[in-house]
Every structure is written in C-alpha cells, then in structure tokens.
Amino acid sequence: MSLHFNRELCKRDLMIAFSGVVQEFIAKIANEAESSKPVPPSSGMPHIKITKNDAHMIGWHIVGQVMAEGGWAVISEFGSGSLMELDNPALKQYINSGLWNSTRPRSPGAPIMGRPRGPYSGLFGQRYSKGNAVGRSLERNRKYRPIKGTAWFRAIFKLNQMIFLRRCMMVLQQFPMHRYIIGSVK
Numbered sequence: 001m002s003l004h005f006n007r008e009l010c011k012r013d014l015m016i017a018f019s020g021v022v023q024e025f026i027a028k029i030a031n032e033a034e035s036s037k038p039v040p041p042s043s044g045m046p047h048i049k050i051t052k053n054d055a056h057m058i059g060w061h062i063v064g065q066v067m068a069e070g071g072w073a074v075i076s077e078f079g080s081g082s083l084m085e086l087d088n089p090a091l092k093q094y095i096n097s098g099l100w101n102s103t104r105p106r107s108p109g110a111p112i113m114g115r116p117r118g119p120y121s122g123l124f125g126q127r128y129s130k131g132n133a134v135g136r137s138l139e140r141n142r143k144y145r146p147i148k149g150t151a152w153f154r155a156i157f158k159l160n161q162m163i164f165l166r167r168c169m170m171v172l173q174q175f176p177m178h179r180y181i182i183g184s185v186k
Contacts, residue, residue, distance in 0.1 A: 002184050010180040017171045019062050022055040025164045026064040032156045033068060038076040041147070046124060048073040068153045071123030077153050081112040081139055081146030099123060103135040111137040112144045 030052040037048045048068050055064035068077070078088040086108045088094075095106050099121055104113040117131025138144040 004182045004184075006180045006182055010177070013180075014175065015057055015060075015062065017175060018168065019055050019057060021164070021167050021171055022062045022064050024167070025160065026052055026055060026066055028160060028163075029066045029156060032160070033066060033153060036152060036156065037068065038072070038150060038152055040072045045072050046070050048076070071125075073153070074123060075147055075149075077149055077151060079147055079149030081144065082109050083146035083148045084109055085149045085151075111139040112146065114138055 030050055034050045037050065040047060048070055051065075051067050051069055053063075053065040055062055057063075074088075074090075078085045078091070084091070091108055094100060095108070100106070101113055101115050101120075103115060104110050114133025114136050115129035115131070116134050117129055119126060119128050121127075133141075133143075139146055
C-alpha cells in the first residue's frame with residue numbers, strides 16, 4: 001500500500017477557506033466603520049468615506065482592505081495641530097509633502113499656522129488663503145481649534161482582531177485534512 005498527500009489540492013482548498021474568513025472580516029469591519037464613523041465638527045468638512053476592497057489571493061497571501069478616506073478620517077483618527085498624535089505612520093510623509101503648511105514648523109505637534117496668501121493644497125483639497133495670519137498660530141486666537149484623535153478606526157480593528165484569529169483557528173481545526181491523503185494498493 002502506498003500513501004500520498006495531495007498538497008496542491010489541500011493548499012488550494014485551505015486558501016479558499018481562509019479567503020472566506022478574510023471576506024467576512026472585511027465586511028464586518030466595513031459595516032462597523034460605516035455605522036460608527038465620526039461626524040465632522042462643521043458642515044464645511046467632507047464626511048468620511050468608507051471603501052472596501054474584497055479579499056483576493058496574491059500568491060500565498062490573501063489580501064483585502066477597508067479604508068476610511070478623506071481629510072476628516074485622518075484628523076478624527078490621529079488629531080490635528082498641537083494635539084496630533086505622534087504615532088501616525090504617515091505623519092513623516094505628510095510633514096514632508098506639499099500638503100504641509102510651509103510656515104508651520106516641521107515638527108509633529110506644531111500648532112496650526114496661518115498660510116501665505118494664495119492657493120494651496122490641503123487635506124480637504126484646493127483652498128485659498130488671504131494671507132492675513134501668515135506664520136501666526138491660529139490655535140491661539142481660537143480660529144482653528146486643534147482636535148484630539150479618537151483612534152476610532154484602529155479601535156474597531158483591534159476589537160475584532162481576536163474574533164478574526166479565533167475564526168482562523170476554527171477553520172484549521174475543522175479542515176478535513178484526511179480528504180487529501182490518497183492511498184493505493186499495489
């Protein structure tokens with residue numbers, strides 16, 4: 001008698017099983033993010049858009065994505081001005097980009113400053129500054145209050161992470177490995 005293990009079929013079916021778990025997780029995160037996204041503090045700020053890219057396989061990886069998009073998504077998650085969180089993974093890139101106010105110090109947590117006169121690109125798209133407060137703190141005169149980050153999106157992910165891991169373990173425990181062992185009598 002000879003025993004063989006059908007590795008390729010097993011690999012394919014495991015990836016299909018885990019793709020389903022990832023798809024469930026993406027849907028759950030997207031639904032929770034949509035129902036709990038913060039409302040902007042003023043009507044002039046765009047609302048947060050939640051986008052979802054379904055799970056698909058890239059080699060040995062299963063990739064899916066849920067994103068909270070827009071300037072208000074970034075501010076509500078990581079804060080703004082002197083209250084911005086320093087653990088924002090995109091902060092350094094933002095500070096070194098054209099979106100950062102050139103009159104504002106290039107240090108995390110610097111206050112919101114007045115911009116030079118003229119058009120500029122900001123987190124909320126193209127804007128125009130009259131230049132009346134160039135280089136002065138706008139937080140001090142309370143024109144623009146800094147906002148403390150709430151980490152709402154990270155909290156949703158963290159709260160669901162254990163559920164996702166338990167579901168992955170369940171898939172492994174219930175996976176019918178015996179189906180891939182092939183025996184033949186010679």
